[in-house]
Amino acid sequence: MRTVGAISLGAVLALALAGCGGSGDSGAAGGPQTISFLTHWGPEQVTALKAAAAAFHTKNPDVTVDIRAVPFANLLSTLRTQGASPNGPTIAGIYDLWLPELVRDGLAAPAPSGVAADVKAGWPANMADGVTKQGQVRGYPNEVDLYALNYNKKLFAEAGIPAPPKTWDELTADAAKLTKRDGGKVTQQGFGVITSWASGAVHPWLSLVNSNGGQLLDGSTPKLDDPKVVAAAQLYADLVKSGATQPSMSSANANTTGPYLDNFVNGKTGMIIMANWWQSALKQAMGDRYSDVGVAPVPVGPEGTGSAGVSYSWLTMVNGKASPSKQDAAWKFLQFLNGPESGKGGSSAMGDILMSMGILPSRTSDLTAHKAELSDPFIAAYVAELPNAKPFPTVLGGEAMSQAVQKHIENVVFGKETAQQAMTAAQSEVAGILAKAGA
């Protein structure tokens, strides 16, 4: 027994000795700095970002920016596992829903006064507010995405529908006209929904809720049992019951592709509520048939006063766990990357990169510089809806909240719960999640 104890102690000591070798910050204060930029962008955008980093290095030889790219699905887990380590990413592009937690845990550093002033001067007030937490600007707003109704103009013409629906009643009627059956089987659905993907399930549904005068949260209090919210769930239930929405056509996979996308691009779905970023996916998958795609505001519900699709944004933040010298270098680089001198024709390099993906930039001068590209009918329809969009609430526990709402929306879609049951249960669950998260 003593032998085993001695062996174990020896092993533990060996481990302790091995684990004592800490890794310090390589960049001494004031000396040359190497900082890293974590992103989920694809190879083309990473190349553009590397070019911007090289241009910055030419002007600032003391700062070298390494670009680290990971798939979207691994971005948050990479931040969680590497964010607090000495060699973790200095800069990260993040989804705004993650910001409250990153601020709480000290990962999203407050911006210096010069950067805060830059953000307030160069971006619309609602975007600057979106990156302000605990009274301090936490990064540069980048892309903005919002939801609108996408519809297939060819299918509309075939069904004799002259214009996209403006109200829920019109949506229901048009969805019925667009639905085709072969015997008892639906071969073309009028209105598509998305399942197996939290944002894909929640954001389009919440766009309908917003357009019916409802809301997900009032501050940090859930409002899911509000009749205006329940009505949107009931709309889904009614569409499924009528056959105009086919649950089997709704699923998504980890790549945010799958049957919901396939059915729309193959002309098997008449309408779907989706965000502007999927333009590139539609173009790639539809080829010439992309011209069949039309975009319209989210239909307004009986209790609503106007269309209000959900919007969300991404921002670039600086790691508050990095050394002060690295943080300074990182803010300097971000100021360059988001400034009007780093891109083409008055755009920032960030604006150019976002536009290369068909994504809306948010800096006012970027929107001006890319005015011609933004006049593309698909994007223009989204730009027109930007002032009416309602940002998805960013609160502590936001991810878990989204998943809880997703579960109950899917329960309605698959007939496991009635609209009222689903929203009552979601209200209780979300309240518990937010209370536990300290929202």
Next chain:
Amino acid sequence: MTVQASRSARRGAAIAFLSPAMAVIVLFVAVPIALTFWISLHDWSMYTPLSQMTWRGLGNYTDLLHSDDFLNALGNTLVYVVLVLVTTVPLALALGMLLYFPKAAGKAVARAALFSTYVIPTVAIAIVWGALYAPDYGPISQALGAVGIDSPAWLSDPQTALLSLVIFHVWQMTGYYTILVIAGLTQIPDDVYEAARIDGAGFWRQTFSVTLPLLRRTTTFIVLIAAINAIQVFDPVYILTQGGPAESTTVLSYAIQRAAFQNGMAGQASAMAFSLLLVLVAVAGVVLAAMRRRTAAEGRS
């Protein structure tokens, strides 16, 4: 040298020789398990050092007991494991015997083909299966439609999504278990079969009275490994269904990943992981105890 000195020397040698192995075990097994349990007693987002975790005691465990989501994940995992076991093990035994006993050409090719599904990375093959399972326009649905069968929606229907993942698992893993069966069959002496034949035993009698009893150790190992592999299923869920639709494919490993890495609840995720470890230990214990009892009973008779 005295007896005492000799013992001391032997003890020193034992420590010297065993320490590296013990260090590896402690580093890669004991420390992670202990750390997981320690984290499970706290709230932790993973963004802060371990020293800044917030103490919760057994709160994460009591939360799990009252969590419908955890119970759903546990239920899905159990259904998945049972379906995998009742399908894979008999199939592997049958295929193993089919590929071992007959003197036919091409057996090696068949074995290699069966084993190849195990070698291909799950990530790559899961994407292919996602396309195969596409409702209506997917190859499987098209093939069934061509012969007049109304195809289910596979991964897109909560009623069939978990079953679809089981089919994928069976396809992927049966070859591996079949090879294990064949390896076990090679250990059974031909004399035993010869004696059985002399006693007038036919094919079925030989199978149930000779082959299967003498394969018990191999079968036990396969059941254990198959159960553990099934309990740990993650890749296809993550890639193909993200736990949906309507939580129908949320298994424990996926729920753990989601809690830790998406929701920042590493304490709760660790409580789930530690509970999963206890389940695995219990399953292994039951299987091994049953095997020992059977062996002891046979020894007495």
